[in-house]
Amino acid sequence: MQVYLDNNATTMTDPKVVEAMMPYFSEVYGNPNSLHKFGTASHPALQKALDQVYTAINASDNDDIIFTSCATESNNWVLKSVWIDKIVNGDKNHIVTTEVEHPSILSTCRFLEDQGVKVTYLPVNEKGIVEAHTVKSFITDKTALVSVMWANNETGMIFPIEEIGAICKEKGVLFHTDGVQAVGKIPVDVQKVDVDFMSFSAHKFHGPKGVGGLYIKDSQPLTPHFHGGEHMGGRRSGTLNVPGIVGMGEAIELATKDIESTMVKVREKRDRLEDALLEIIPDTFVVGSRDKRTPNTMLISIRGVEGEGMLWDLNRYDIGASTGSACASEDLEANTVMLAIGADHELAHTGIRLSLSRFTTDAEIDYTIEHFRQAVERLRSISSSYAKVQPTPGGEAGECYMPHHMAH
Ligand code: 7TS
DSSP states (O other): OOEEOBTTTOOOOOHHHHHHHTHHHHTSOSOTTOSSHHHHTTHHHHHHHHHHHHHHHTOOTTSEEEEESOHHHHHHHHHHHHIIIIIISSSOOEEEEETTSOHHHHHHHHHHHHTTOEEEEEOOOTTSOOOHHHHHHHOOTTEEEEEOOSBOTTTOBBOOHHHHHHHHHHHTOEEEEEOTTTBTTBOOOTTTSOOSEEEEEGGGTTSOSSOEEEEEGGGOOOOOSSOSSOGGGGTSOSOOOHHHHHHHHHHHHHHHTTHHHHHHHHHHHHHHHHHHHHHHSSSEEESSOGGGBOTTEEEEEETTOOHHHHHHHHHHTTEEOBSSOTTTGGGOOOOHHHHHTTBOTTGGGOEEEEEOOTTOOHHHHHHHHHHHHHHHHHHHHTOHHHHTSOOOOOOOTTSOOOOGGGBO
């Protein structure tokens, strides 16, 4: 059996999505900007995809949704263009974000710091979230933008976006949220939250890779990042990725149309896996309270078992997991979120992220429980550090659980 539990890194493209995309490679291949019928033949499909995205996030007719190549592009676009619009050409000098954003935000912020921008990186609290009042306390009259992710990719923790949006509105500051790990996993309604910009990416919700989007409230101005042939009303030039966009439309519709019942089913499997691992493996804990997490995600720490070692043992059993974000996992650094919630350095190397999808089956969960236990037993039997620790019972399900002897 093969078990893919790295759905926060990317997902399988839903076969129905692949089917919807196929005609747009070799039958309807014209450039949508061409005036002849080969070009215009793609227009109904592009319009359908746009409608599917508007419906999925409940955008209004006044809002813009611009197709991009990925969320990394959407994130770069917002940060760099707000810098040009409000800092270079305005009187602001400050951006507020968090320490636990995806590298596409953090690296862009570091680039902007090199250009002279002041950036505040807010820490998460011991529950793994950034609280709205913390955001408020760092906003000044020089703040151009607040960028806080909707849900964290490593822990699944859902941030208080509604409250942060209300604060930004009250303070007259632009608000961007990286919605990559929220869209398709939990209900996202852009009319219920005051977000000016939201990034998303199709390959995180069973769509194709290489296509994402940026939601822009009230179609407000934002200097383009790509200049060129005036595609998408001049907001983002470049020939449209027609098959990708068609796939994203189909994927977002499939992911959101029955989201409440899908969430229940995914959560039920995630919780069963989590309960079993916490019960059968002593000295483990899961980061972040269950009800505040996306239903598919768990970041589990196993004392004495280094994340990378565990990853490779699981890989031998054909189970795909992650030590955190795949984009950052090559550098073998301690998990920043775990450090932020107060784990010591050794513990911060033990995190394993398991992320399910709506395609995960009960048989896969059973297989994972059994092989996870075997991998932990093997690795602990050869761990010099674990032998010195007195084993204690497993963590409590549903709690942000950090036993005292595990913290500093
Ligand atoms: N933002 C978040 C919150 C993400 O989780 C990712 C990818 C991105 C942006 C980038 O999206 P892309 O469309 O440019 O690919 N996150 C991960 C991850 O957690 N493991 O691998 C990739």
